[in-house]
Amino acid sequence: MVSSVTNLGRSGVFDWLIQRVTAYVLALYTLFLLGFMVFSDVNYETWAALFSQTWFRIFTLLALLSIGAHAWVGLWTVTTDYIKAMAPRFLVQALCGLTMFVYVIWGIQILWGL
Amino acid sequence: MLVSLYRYNPESDNAPYMQDVEVDIPEGKDLMVLDVLNLIKERDPSMAYRRSCREGVCGSDGMNMNGTNGLACITPMSQVVKNNKLVLRPLPGLPVIRDLVVDMSLFYKQYEKVMPYLVNDTPAPAIERLQTPEDREKLDGLYECILCACCSTACPSFWWNPDKFIGPSGLLQAYRFLADSRDTAQAERLANLDDPFSVFRCRGIMNCVSVCPKGLNPTKAIGHIRNLLLQRAT
Numbered sequence A: 001m002v003s004s005v006t007n008l009g010r011s012g013v014f015d016w017l018i019q020r021v022t023a024y025v026l027a028l029y030t031l032f033l034l035g036f037m038v039f040s041d042v043n044y045e046t047w048a049a050l051f052s053q054t055w056f057r058i059f060t061l062l063a064l065l066s067i068g069a070h071a072w073v074g075l076w077t078v079t080t081d082y083i084k085a086m087a088p089r090f091l092v093q094a095l096c097g098l099t100m101f102v103y104v105i106w107g108i109q110i111l112w113g114l
Numbered sequence B: 001m002l003v004s005l006y007r008y009n010p011e012s013d014n015a016p017y018m019q020d021v022e023v024d025i026p027e028g029k030d031l032m033v034l035d036v037l038n039l040i041k042e043r044d045p046s047m048a049y050r051r052s053c054r055e056g057v058c059g060s061d062g063m064n065m066n067g068t069n070g071l072a073c074i075t076p077m078s079q080v081v082k083n084n085k086l087v088l089r090p091l092p093g094l095p096v097i098r099d100l101v102v103d104m105s106l107f108y109k110q111y112e113k114v115m116p117y118l119v120n121d122t123p124a125p126a127i128e129r130l131q132t133p134e135d136r137e138k139l140d141g142l143y144e145c146i147l148c149a150c151c152s153t154a155c156p157s158f159w160w161n162p163d164k165f166i167g168p169s170g171l172l173q174a175y176r177f178l179a180d181s182r183d184t185a186q187a188e189r190l191a192n193l194d195d196p197f198s199v200f201r202c203r204g205i206m207n208c209v210s211v212c213p214k215g216l217n218p219t220k221a222i223g224h225i226r227n228l229l230l231q232r233a234t
Helices: A012-039 A044-052 A054-082 A086-112 B033-043 B105-113 B133-137 B156-160 B167-178 B186-193 B207-211 B218-233
Strands: B002-007 B017-022 B062-065 B068-071 B085-089 B096-098
Touching (some): A044 A054, B002 B033, B156 B167, B167 B218, B207 B218
Parallel strands (some): B002 B085
Antiparallel strands (some): B062 B085
């Protein structure tokens, strides 16, 4: 058993499952938005009406969290594949984590218009 | 025919280099790559490579022939030679000891990790541990692996993390024992594999399947292991 503390969950199967589940959420969200743009008249009113509904805000937040988790698992894999020295690898991982954290919080602020 | 050989002798060479050799191939014969190497060695005994059974059973002469890993002894010239040229290199990703001979220590270390033997602490029966024909069938496509390392050294995940990712060959063996009805250590075996590297570095690109000289399918075995881990964890 190889030990690792910087991946999302402590177990490989957890990371794998999260990667798959979040991929489904992101695919659903993308398809929904594409469908909305194709089948309805997109202007400020319809767009604001869509985002004023609680269920859609929750759906969007779920998609945002999914991007965060999905990107963390993926980028963690890329950094452990290609950056062999510990210091730069940890720095890149920390930067990725910080970026995702900022995006999620910023997204919440935008969604609920705080 | 022109054969381009990877040459490296750490005692006399500063760096590896490619040596071009012209080889006369007997008319009307489809020689195996190993036969060509033997012809070369007759002229230049300093050429180093491993071989033993010369019939695809021992797994000694795994090498990279015109860019594809395989066993030299069972790969006919007609299958690999392009434009009357053959390029022979050692298996990629492992340290080269000399010419086409690689250091397989890391490969064996990963093999060792999966406990490649039956674990059964129950009292041994008088004659042998029996298995139904159906249970025995589950081991088909798994037990045939000869550990030639063609698959693991064709796998980019194994190139990047040979110390952490078990690799297709080791994982095929891991499943061979996970699937064995006589083994009682399944829980322990699975616990040893549930980290982000050992199994999950497999990205399913199936290089292992396309190069396996025995026609085995490590990607499928890895999928089975993933399912077992998932069943255990959910």
